[in-house]
Amino acid sequence: MSEQSEILHLHGPLTIKTITNVRDILQVYLQEAALRNRTLVVDVDGAEEIDLTLPQLLLSAWQTANRAGVTIALSKPADGNFLTVLQRAGLLHGDRQKDSFWLEGKAA
Numbered sequence: 001m002s003e004q005s006e007i008l009h010l011h012g013p014l015t016i017k018t019i020t021n022v023r024d025i026l027q028v029y030l031q032e033a034a035l036r037n038r039t040l041v042v043d044v045d046g047a048e049e050i051d052l053t054l055p056q057l058l059l060s061a062w063q064t065a066n067r068a069g070v071t072i073a074l075s076k077p078a079d080g081n082f083l084t085v086l087q088r089a090g091l092l093h094g095d096r097q098k099d100s101f102w103l104e105g106k107a108a
Contacts, residue, residue: 004037004038004039005038005040006029006032006033006039006040006041007041007043007075008026008029008040008041008042008043009043009045009046010022010025010042010043010046010047011046011047011048012046012047012048013047013048014044014047014050014053014054015049015051015053015054016051016053019054022054022057023057026042026057026061027064030061030064030072033065033070033072034065034070039072039073040061040065040070040071040072041072041073041074041075042058042061042072042073042075043074043075043076044074044075044082045075045076049081052085052088052089054082055085055089055091055102058072059091073101076105077102077103077104077105083102086102
C-alpha cells in the first residue's frame with residue numbers, strides 16, 4: 001500500500017473473546033486515518049483464529065469510515081480461515097464489485 005496509509009496489523013485470536021479490544025484499537029486507527037486523510041489498511045495475516053465477529057466488526061468499521069470520509073481496505077484478499085468464515089456467514093455475494101473488499105483487498 002502507499003505511504004498515504006495507516007496500517008493496522010491484527011494478531012492472535014480475533015474472536016468474540018477478543019473483539020472488544022480489537023474494536024477499541026480499530027477505532028483509534030480510524031480516527032488517526034481520518035485526521036491524517038489516509039487510507040486505513042487492515043492486515044489480518046497474524047490472526048491465529050477468526051470467527052464471525054471479525055467480519056462483523058470490519059463491516060461496522062467500513063460504515064464508520066464511510067461516514068468519516070475514510071477509505072478502508074484489507075492488506076490482501078481474504079484467504080484460509082478468514083475466507084471460510086466469510087463463506088459460511090454468507091458475506092460473499094458472487095458479485096465481483098460487492099465482494100471486492102473481501103476478495104481483492106480493495107478499498108471499500
